[in-house]
Amino acid sequence: MDLQLSGKVAVVTGASKGIGLAVVRVLLEEGARVVAASRKSGPELEELAGPRLAHVAADLMDPGAPAQVVAHAVERFGGLDILVNNAGGPPPGARLPRFSFEGPTDADWREMFEFNLFAAVRAIRAAIPHLVARGGGAIVTVSSGGARQPAPMNVDYNAAKAGLNTLTKALSEEYGPRGVRVNTVSPGPVRTAWWTEEGGAADIIAAQAGTDRDTVMDTVAPQMMKLVTGRLVEPREVADMVALLASPRSASTTGADFAVDGGFLKEL
Template structure:
């Protein structure tokens, strides 16, 4: 299926690895021109280098950074059609999961909201005038199923993602009549660096469960989360949904949330 993304301009945040890298790779394969934003590049992102890809090294904890990324898209490619707010998860220097409501401090809450919600708010604020000038566009916010099924861990992260879901609904109502579609993709547990890095989620859970990282990734986490497919989700499976929602082929879809979670959510 032709997603009709050839020549369209996209910004992807958190683009150097994991879900963001998969989104960049997928949009490029569909013919889009992509501005990839992350604190630093990666060998995998560098391997995609070409005329249709620009990397902008920014720290999205900086309130001015999202606006600079959108400005770069206009400078390099003349506008903006697609914004993918993918940056999220543990803020720089933070390891998750954290257990219990009393664990995160005020500073932890502020950092979590800065990275997982406010960076997206600022990117959208910068993107909307540019999109309106081109007659519309598509915004895809990467949230989490934990926004809808929270647990007594990562309480600050869960709350930030719940805010993103609400933001998506509000924006879709305000800007849908003007041609800007806004949707959410909510991943479940995805096989990314958040899980696999040393000191990451797999190591933390392994310490709690008295096992090792590989056992957590292969068996413990899927069983603990009751994943229907019996494994963590692959980043490409998230990227495919993001690309579809970014596409004009999804012109009738706005204000919607799509869980790509391996069957984590069980509620109707």
């Protein structure tokens, strides 16, 4: 399927690894021009270097950073058609999962919302005028299955992601008549650095369960989260959905949330 993304200009946040890196790769494969934003680049992102890719070093905990990223895209490529709010997860220096509401402090809650909600709000605020000026475009935000199926784990993270879902619905109503489509993609557990890096979720759960990190990722986590596929989601599987929603082929899809979660979400 031709996604009709050739020549489109996209901003992708959290782009140096995981889902963000996979989104950058898919968009480049589809012919888009991409501004990849992350605190620092990485070897896998650098392998994609070319005239249609620009990296912007940005710390999205800085309130001014999202607007600077959008401005760079407009200056470099002449406009903006797509915003992918992918950056999220544990704020810099934090480790998830947290197993109880009693764990996170006020400071933890503020940092979680700053990274997972407010950074996306600021990016959208900066992007909207440019999308409207092009006659429309697409905003795709990476949420989480935990926003719709909350549990007494990562409660601050899930609350921030629920805010993103509500924001998406509101934006789709306000800006749909002006040609801007707004949707969310809600992954389940994805085999990214959040799980795989040293001290990440796999190690934290392994310490709780008395097992090793590989067993957590291959067996314990899929069972604990009741994944019907029996495995963690791969980043490319989420990226493919993001690209489809960014595409003009999804012209009548807005205000929607799409689960790419291995069967994690059980509600209708």
